[in-house]
């Protein structure tokens with residue numbers, strides 16, 4: 564068995580254990596395999612083992628990989644998620660090539676994605692990236708500005724607002740990891756209580772997916788635990 568397939572099994576076991584511990588169903592947590600910096604061959608190996616959802620951060624790298632993978636596996640139900648920073652002049656290829664975008668933080672970007680989404684593809688799934696305190700990347704909308712942005716994005720015709728995403732600062736202690744994820748969960752619960760039909764909390768990576776699942780993650784974005792350590796960022 565290849566390393567990637569073994570790693571996928573180990574990550575799946577961690578998800579099962581974390582879901583069990585939290586009294587949640589394994590099926591309520593989707594594994595997004597983050598393949599940035601790894602070649603199409605690595606994606607094909609994971610797909611052969613039944614992993615179809617992949618996250619990419621760098622647009623040109625992603626477009627090349629998506630083309631190579633669709634050529635090799637024309638009949639597989641691949642689902643590509645854009646999880647990197649978005650430049651406003653790059654929204655058109657993102658709207659055309661991805662099923663999900665996790666990193667929307669401005670209305671202008673959302674409007675462009677909606678206008679540029681090819682209608683035959685159906686709505687583009689969106690998560691708003693939130694800058695919870697101490698967020699490692701410093702990207703994301705502030706918690707204060709989130710409700711207004713969420714209401715505006717929810718109105719856009721070719722997008723479907725699914726939920727929230729965050730990248731908390733790396734913390735060694737599980738308590739601290741959980742506290743950061745809980746902040747995102749609280750914001751999510753408030754938006755739902757205000758009537759937005761959200762179903763997605765995109766949080767947790769290789770080092771903290773257990774804490775994220777304990778706090779309600781529905782998508783964990785896992786790269787190095789599946790593909791190994793990255794040679795460049």
Ligand SMILES: *Cc1c(COP(=O)(O)O)cnc(C)c1O
Nearest residue numbers: 597646768769784785786787788
């Ligand atoms: C790279 C990346 C990941 C995966 O990180 P690992 O620590 O390798 O699991 C998840 N989310 C985002 C937004 C990333 O950029």
